[in-house]
Amino acid sequence: MKIFVCIKQVPGVSEVKIDPKTNTLVREGIPSITNPYDKNAIELALSIKEELGAEIAAISMGPPQAEEVLREALAMGVDRAFLLTDKAFAGADTLATSYTLSLAIKKILKELKKDEKYIVICGSQAIDGDTGQVGPELAEELDIPQITYVQKFQIKGDKVIVERIFRTEEVVVIETNFPVLISVLSEINIPRNPTMSGIVDAYQKKEIHYLDAERLKADKAKIGLDGSMTQVWKIFIPERKGEHIILTGTIEEMVQNLCENLKEDKIL
Amino acid sequence: MSIRVDRDLCTGCGSCVEICLYNGVAMINDIAQITDDCNLCGACVDVCPVEAIVIEREELKAEKMDLTQYRGVWIIAEHFKNKIHNVVFQLLGKGRELADALKVNLSLVILGANFDDNLKEFSQYGADEIIYIKSSILKDYYSDLYVKTLTELIIEHKPEIILIGATPMGRDFAPRVAKRVNAGLTADCTGLTIDIESRNLLQTRPTFGGNIMATIKTPTSRPQMATVRPGIFKPLKKSKRKVIIKKIDYDYNQKDSVSKIVKIINREKKKINLEEAEIIITGGRGVGSKENFKLIEQLADCLNAEVGGSRVAVELNWIEQDHQVGQTGKTVSPKLYIACGISGAIQHIVGMQGSEIIVAINKDPKAPILKLAHYGIVGDLQKVIPELIKKIKKIRTEKEI
Incomplete structure (x- = not known):
């Protein structure tokens, strides 16, 4: 089985602040992190591999520095890492991003052996764009x-059985066939931390494959x-x-004073 | 496609450097220069006072779409247990405004099974037309059947705008439909207006956790699709309207979907509806303990309000997860929002900044929430809240007399 995990490097959103005096962004010291939901996706892939055996490929599209999140994925235990990077x-x-990611997956799928299954795992959304698209x-x-x-995710023979949550009142259990793409919530697992030897391997033994528009034969x-x-x-x-009043006294x-103001605002 | 700076026009004012989120532009010898980190987001183009920065797009070889073939505004309904989601009525309200501006029809599209008796009621919320696709299997949600049916309808009827609730279900099918019909899709919009001349939908959404707003348009293709968070727009008052109802029966069965619903596990339904609440009282870390949280509940009781909690309050188990307001919780927009002991982390602010009136009670005069609040009280909430309860009760009794 092949497992593809799509990951994204995002800014640590909570750190993006506005300077109240100039009303501009304070950018200094914004760390870049792996999108938290994508770590759940990596963890799920690793647990499937441990149970049933699989080869895991992590794929990210982004600027060259997105290499960091792929190193982290390698350190956690994924087998191969692909960075789709090109000025183009x-x-x-999201439409163009999904097209580009699909080219990389299709390229790797050419290695798929007869009857070999595959799945694609994504985080349910990225914390910067928040679209989930x-x-x-x-x-x-x-x-x-x-x-x-x-x-919740389970493989039973030729079937995939999952629990999907759209609303707090209801869990829907769904069965489907391979191949399938799933997007995971943070509830699904607790992502592992890379081990020391994992980190060493990620930098010394494993490599990152770079793919640009030309190698992907992308339609411009x-x-x-x-x-x-x-x-x-x-x-x-x-x-x-509106105005901002700090009440005193x-x-x-x-x-x-507050109640009078709220009465004037026709709230009370 | 490329971005360039006209060196003769650039005055070196630095506005572009300030607005850029990606460090994609730098000042070199008092002239702006685009760096390798540029993400082509266009923020600098918009902010430049002398129009010195331009992004040039290559003329696409793909044939240009005839946009004039596309007319009308569609709202796609979501339902659960035979009840239409409130966001649908909110979207009909906004959709009416957009359709009037464009002088076109507003249509409500429902894929379902048991709505024959409700269509009359639904017709009172602003639509000119209801397209009701009826099939017994569609009482439940099947991703692939929704995508297939909606795509076919879109290709047949060619609406110019399609609005969908930004709920998990909407976010499941909308992107897939968008991809299949090759339409632009903007997620989680909080503002929608029409540029009359171009008939473009201007879609405003928070990005970077809500600190920054982006207005997005889809100028070269139709339909223009957008998902909208619940609680942002208001439904119209019910009124009798002449509505064309198109009911079409589909004979879908289980085999038509690649996925099978094995079972549905019902969980306890809580009686809380933060998104619809008119008044919300929220407690955060500053409340101090689960015991003290009762104060928040008492204040909520006397104002007939819902109780919310910050992420910290939920993590400390002072209040249940369903009550969480913020980026990982609910987005709310009540008439009155009282934040008690909440410092105002961005993740929280994202979820409540749409509130009409914000009151903050916090003992730290430097708490960021006080800068956002319309009325701020710096003080110990254990003393302020009981006083507030007393006062409100007094006002209420005076009113009754």
């Missing part, structure tokens, strides 16, 4: 079924900014609405 990929929306779009591009928001009209249907038209820092006075 810049500015990609690449998974389903990738499944469509590969023409395989998808199950999103998975909190489908990648990067040119392949994106959506365009960012404007980026802005939202202004805070004794507790009684402050509460009195």
Whole structure:
């Protein structure tokens, strides 16, 4: 069996702050991390490998420094790592991203032996863009079924059985065939930390394969900014609405003042 | 496709460097220069006061789409246990406004099984047309059947705009439909307007955890698809309208889907609905203990409000996960939001900044939430809240007299 795990390098979002005086971004010292949900995806792949045997390929699209997240994946135990990096990929929306990822997967799938199965695992969303769109779009591009928001996963013979959560009131148990793409929730497992020897291997024994637009034989009209249907038209820092009053006085006075204001605002 | 700076026009003001999220532009000898980190997001193009930065897109070889063939605004319904999700009515409200601006019809599309008796009621929320695809298997959600059916409908009817709730279910089928019909899809929109001249939908969404807003458009293709978070837009008041109802029977059966629903496990349904609440009282780390959290509940009781919690409050088990407000919890937009003992981490603010009036009670005068709040009280919430409860009760009794 082959398992593909798609991972993304994201900024540690909580660190992105706005300077209140200039209303601009404070960028210093924003660390880059592996998207947390993608670590759950890696962990699931590793646990499947441990139970049934499999070869795991981690794939990421991004600038050259996204190599870091692939090294981390290698250190956790994935077998191969592919970085899709090319200036021509810049500015990609989710449609262009899913197309590019699918090319890499299709390229590796040529190695698939007869009757060998495969699955694709993604995190349910990235914490920077928060769209959750690449998974389903990738499944469509590969023409395989998808199950999103998975909190439990099991392989029984030729079948995949998962628990999908769309709402707190309901868990839906779904059975499907190989191949399949699933996107996982953080509830599915606790990602392992790389071991010391894992880290050494990741840097010394294992290598990262670089793939650019040419090696992927990408259609130029489908990648990067040119392949994106959506365009960012404007980026802005939202202004805070209304006035901001810090109430003063004794507790009684402050509460009195608050209630009067809320009455004026027709809330009370 | 390329980005370049016109060196003659650039004044070296540095606005581009400030707005760039990726360190994609730097000042070299007082002239802006694009670096290797540029992500072509276009933020600098927009902010440059002298239009010195331009992004050039190559003319695509692919044939240009005839956008004029596409007309109308569609809302795709989500339902659960025979009940239509509230976000659908909210989208109908917004959809009406967009359809009026474009002078086109607004359609509600339902894929379901048991809605024959409800169509009359649904027709009161602003739609001009209801397309009801009926098949017994569609009482449940099948990803592939939704995608297949919707794609066929879109190809046949050619709507220019399609709005879908940004719920897990909407986020499951919308991207796949978008890919199949090759449409642009913008996730989690919080603002939607029309540029009348181009008929483009301007889709505004938070990015980078809500600190930054991006407005997205899909100028060269149709349909324009967007998912919208529940609780952002308001439904219209019910009114009688003339609505065309198109009911079409499909004879789908289990074999038509590649996946099989083995079983559905029902979990306890909590009676909480933060997304719809008019008033929410939320407690965070500053509340101090599970015992103290009762104060929050008492304040909520006397205001007939829902209780929310920050991530920390949930992690400390002071309140259950269903009540969590923020990036990993619910996005809320009540008329009144009272944050008690919440410092205001970005992840929390993302989930509540749409509230009409924000009140913050915090003993730390430097807490970021006080900068966001319309009314801030710096003080010990254990003293402030009882006083507030007393006062509100007094106002309520005065009103009754």
